[in-house]
Amino acid sequence: MIYSDETSADELEAIHEQRRGVDLEMAAMAAVGDRMAELKHAGVCPHGSAQGFREDLGDPELRPGQLRCTDTCRRIFNSDDDWYAAMDAALRD
Structure with missing residues (x-):
């Protein structure tokens, strides 16, 4: 939804910022999963x-x-x- 004091560029920037946040969160979760697999492989x-x-x-x-x-x-x-x-x-x- 675009408010009267916003432009479509503002909305697009917000969408991209949300996606960056999700990408960072996914990368952090993947790193934890990789670390857990590493530990299991090492017998820990x-x-x-x-x-x-x-x-x-x-x-x-x-x-x-x-x-x-x-x-x-x-x-x-x-x-x-x-x-x-x-x-x-x-x-x-």
């Missing part, structure tokens, strides 16, 4: 996915609030924050 678990406690799964090692890494290591984390911290650490190292 990037903790890319986890399963929280569910009573119906019957996992005797998990308690409410805990999560198990389902990526490769099967490590148990005591909270979402612990899992995110481990994922961040793996990506940084």
Whole structure:
């Protein structure tokens, strides 16, 4: 939508700026994915996915609030924050 004080050039610039933002976001996500693949190839678990406690799964090692890494290591984390911290650490190292 073009307002009376705008031109089609203003609208086109806004569209291009949005596309640049999306391109930057996609590049950042692709870089994280590449880093996770790199870690897995090197034998390091990037903790890319986890399963929280569910009573119906019957996992005797998990308690409410805990999560198990389902990526490769099967490590148990005591909270979402612990899992995110481990994922961040793996990506940084």
